[in-house]
Amino acid sequence: MSDKRVYLYDSTLRDGAQTQGVDFSPADKTAIARELDRLGIDYIEGGWPGANPTDDAFFAQPPAFVHARLAAFGMTRRAGRSAANDPGLQAVLVPSARVITLVGKSWDFQVTTALGVELEENLRMIADSVAHACGRAEEVILDAEHFFDGYRANPDYALSCVQAGYEAGARWVVLCDTNGGSLPHDVARIVGEVVKVVPGSHVGVHCHNDSDNAVANSLAAVLAGARQIQGTLNGLGERCGNANLTSIIPNLVLKMGFETGVTAAEMTKLTHISRLLDERLNRAPNRGAPYVGESAFAHKGGLHVSAVEKDPRCYEHVPPELVGNRRHIVVSDQAGRSNILARFREIGLDVDPGDPKLAQLVDEVKRREYNGYAYDGAEASFELLARRALEGVPDFFRLSAFRVIDERRWNAKGDLITLSEATIKAVVKGEEMMTVAEGNGPVSALDAAMRKILAPHYPQLADLRLVDYKVRILNPTAGTGAQTRVMIESADGNGEAWSTVGVSTNVIDASFNALNDSITYKLLRDGADS
Numbered sequence: 001m002s003d004k005r006v007y008l009y010d011s012t013l014r015d016g017a018q019t020q021g022v023d024f025s026p027a028d029k030t031a032i033a034r035e036l037d038r039l040g041i042d043y044i045e046g047g048w049p050g051a052n053p054t055d056d057a058f059f060a061q062p063p064a065f066v067h068a069r070l071a072a073f074g075m076t077r078r079a080g081r082s083a084a085n086d087p088g089l090q091a092v093l094v095p096s097a098r099v100i101t102l103v104g105k106s107w108d109f110q111v112t113t114a115l116g117v118e119l120e121e122n123l124r125m126i127a128d129s130v131a132h133a134c135g136r137a138e139e140v141i142l143d144a145e146h147f148f149d150g151y152r153a154n155p156d157y158a159l160s161c162v163q164a165g166y167e168a169g170a171r172w173v174v175l176c177d178t179n180g181g182s183l184p185h186d187v188a189r190i191v192g193e194v195v196k197v198v199p200g201s202h203v204g205v206h207c208h209n210d211s212d213n214a215v216a217n218s219l220a221a222v223l224a225g226a227r228q229i230q231g232t233l234n235g236l237g238e239r240c241g242n243a244n245l246t247s248i249i250p251n252l253v254l255k256m257g258f259e260t261g262v263t264a265a266e267m268t269k270l271t272h273i274s275r276l277l278d279e280r281l282n283r284a285p286n287r288g289a290p291y292v293g294e295s296a297f298a299h300k301g302g303l304h305v306s307a308v309e310k311d312p313r314c315y316e317h318v319p320p321e322l323v324g325n326r327r328h329i330v331v332s333d334q335a336g337r338s339n340i341l342a343r344f345r346e347i348g349l350d351v352d353p354g355d356p357k358l359a360q361l362v363d364e365v366k367r368r369e370y371n372g373y374a375y376d377g378a379e380a381s382f383e384l385l386a387r388r389a390l391e392g393v394p395d396f397f398r399l400s401a402f403r404v405i406d407e408r409r410w411n412a413k414g415d416l417i418t419l420s421e422a423t424i425k426a427v428v429k430g431e432e433m434m435t436v437a438e439g440n441g442p443v444s445a446l447d448a449a450m451r452k453i454l455a456p457h458y459p460q461l462a463d464l465r466l467v468d469y470k471v472r473i474l475n476p477t478a479g480t481g482a483q484t485r486v487m488i489e490s491a492d493g494n495g496e497a498w499s500t501v502g503v504s505t506n507v508i509d510a511s512f513n514a515l516n517d518s519i520t521y522k523l524l525r526d527g528a529d530s
Contacts, residue, residue, distance in 0.1 A: 003227075004258050005258070005259045006252055006260055007204070007227060007260075008042050008231075008248075008249065008260055008262070009042065009043040009045065009141075009174075009206075009230040009231075010041045010044050010045065011045040011231070012032060012236055013058075014047045014073050015236070015237050016242070017047070018238035019236045019241070021281075021283075028280050028281075029058045031276075031280065032277060033046065033063050033065075033068075033070075035276060036233075037066055038066075038067075038266070038269070039266050039270070039273055040067055040261035040263060040266045041067070041068050042260075043068060043099060044065070044070055045071040045073055046058050046059055046073075047059070047072070047073065048072070048073045048092070049074070049091050049094045049097075050074075050091030059097065060096070069098045070096060070099065071097060072093075072094055072097035072099070073101045073102075074088065074092030074101070074102055075092075075129075076125045076126055077128060077129045079116075079117040079121055083128045083129050083132035084132060089129060089133075092133075098137060098139065099137060099141060100133040101140075101141040101143055102130065102140065102142055103143040103176075104144060104145065105122055105161070106144040106158045106161035106162065106176075107146040107150030107153060107154075108154045108157045108158075109153060110145070126164045126165050127167070130142055131169055134168070134170075141170060141171060142170040142173045143174045143176055143206060144158070144173060144174060144176055145176050146176065146179070147161075147178075148177045148182045148190055149181075151193075159193075162194065162197075163197055166202060172203070172204045172228050174205065174206050175194060175204070175206070175221070176206045177206070179210060180209050181211055182213070183217070184213060185220070188220040191203065191221045191225060191226050192224045192225065195225035195226070203225065203227065204226055204229065205226045205229055205230065206229075207242070207243045208237065208239070208242055208243075209243065209244075210239055210240045212240070214235070214242060215243055215251070218248055219252070222252065229243065229252075230243070231248055232244070233246055233273065233277050234286070246289070247290045249262055250267065250270065250322070254318050254322060267322060267324070268321065268322065270292055270323045271291070271323055284468065291323045292323060296325055297326065297327045297328055298329075298330050298376075299327070299329055299330060329346065330376040331376060340358060340361060340362055341358075347383050349386065349391075357390055358390075361390070372503040374485060377501070378517075379498065380498035380499060380500045380517060380521040381499075381501045381517045384521055387524075393520065393524060394528075395530055396428075396458070396528060397427065397428045397454060398427045399425070399516070400432070401424075402422060402425070403422070403423045404420060404442045404445060404446060404508055405421045406418065406420050406442060407420075418441075419440075420442045421437070421445055422437055422439065422445035423435070424453055428453065428454060429530070437451075442511070443466075443511045446511065446515060450515065458523055460526040460528050463493035465492070466488060466515075466518070467497065468487075469486070469511075471484060471507060472485045472487075483503065483504070484503070485501065485502070485503045485510065486503075486510040486513070486514045487514065488500050488502075488518055490518040490522070492522065496525075498518070498521055500514045500517035501517070
């Protein structure tokens with residue numbers, strides 16, 4: 001084994017499930033596990049067999065892996081029982097798991113207080129459990145819980161715990177910073193002491209992020225000799241989360257020169273898998289996430305854009321395409337010609353920098369943003385604005401009027417219900433039309449009415465769906481007369497997504513403006529006839 005090889009252990013499906021608001025189904029686990037395997041993760045922890053029906057269902061029919069090894073998580077035997085006679089330990093030894101990961105206490109305080117057993121008995125619990133599992137799985141991993149706290153309190157005992165697991169046959173002993181309170185210099189020092197008694201090729205680290213140091217601590221452990229890192233996608237996990245593998249992987253490979261199971265080709269899928277996880281969890285991706293966030297390679301200030309245009313290394317620490325991301329030139333009230341021209345290149349507009357329309361467009365963007373528009377998060381609306389100013393956009397439809405009525409009443413069953421009804425008058429391909437539709441809210445009703453009136457003429461809209469809707473009050477001191485900004489994210493069956501913005505003192509009007517842009521952008525991109 002090369003000393004530069006670092007093994008990656010993903011615990012998203014168990015540790016990540018401890019995140020507030022996260023509830024994986026067996027189907028979610030299967031889909032995410034397959035993506036992790038394709039990425040090149042070495043170990044995928046599927047959950048804790050016997051702990052809940054979801055994990056039992058997953059291990060009963062796990063996906064077939066090409067690269068990864070499936071791990072089942074559990075605990076060492078209980079005090080006073082043999083390993084072979086402990087139901088909890090036996091439940092973890094499922095045939096579908098090639099790897100068994102057992103958590104054992106390594107802090108003397110927890111052994112005597114939480115477990116209520118003698119220190120020597122805990123060592124026997126570790127050794128017996130690991131030895132028993134070694135006879136039933138290809139690999140056994142000991143997770144030494146609270147190891148760094150334990151080492152600071154009683155170094156000799158903490159070391160004796162990991163030695164007991166290693167000598168009993170554990171392929172890896174993993175040092176856990178369970179409460180996430182350690183700092184990188186401390187982790188490096190302690191791991192350096194551990195690898196003196198257990199070879200670094202058998203030492204791993206699992207850091208939580210309570211002090212915002214989980215990634216740094218993991219990398220420090222590798223530099224000190226550890227060769228396995230445990231973590232989760234997007235840093236999911238209890239409290240402040242776990243070490244974020246979407247940051248650790250490119251740091252290890254691109255910055256530090258280590259090898260992992262993730263090839264250069266597969267690393268270009270990192271952004272995709274990060275956002276796929278958020279999609280599964282129905283969470284908005286973190287725009288500011290390092291490497292994979294929408295803003296990770298976004299440039300807003302005109303001076304920065306000019307420099308990036310000359311040499312991206314001025315403000316980009318790695319080329320974004322290496323991790324499957326892209327450079328994003330943000331258009332805003334801080335923008336100048338550099339931003340506008342760069343954004344034009346992104347959307348395929350060839351514009352003469354001396355065109356007087358360009359200066360007018362820059363002024364228009366700044367004026368609109370002063371009035372509440374935000375184009376740094378609404379790229380589709382900006383593209384429509386630019387194309388209308390420079391080359392024109394087809395008049396796919398023209399709204400003559402709309403009316404929205406909300407009704408709140410008790411129905412015949414005695415249930416309190418709220419209904420919205422939208423009436424729209426529009427001209428579509430020269431034909432005046434009117435329609436009425438209902439929805440579970442005013443925006444839903446507007447959307448339904450517009451689709452109803454446009455669908456016969458534009459079948460391209462059949463797969464259009466609204467995936468996110470955000471409202472922000474821009475001047476709250478104005479009370480109910482405040483300026484409102486609505487941002488809508490839309491997507492289609494091809495997996496494409498785009499964002500649009502509308503601003504008005506009337507939230508329904510702002511919503512319609514954003515919705516109108518969304519539909520128009522879809523028709524323009526799909527080459528619909530006007």
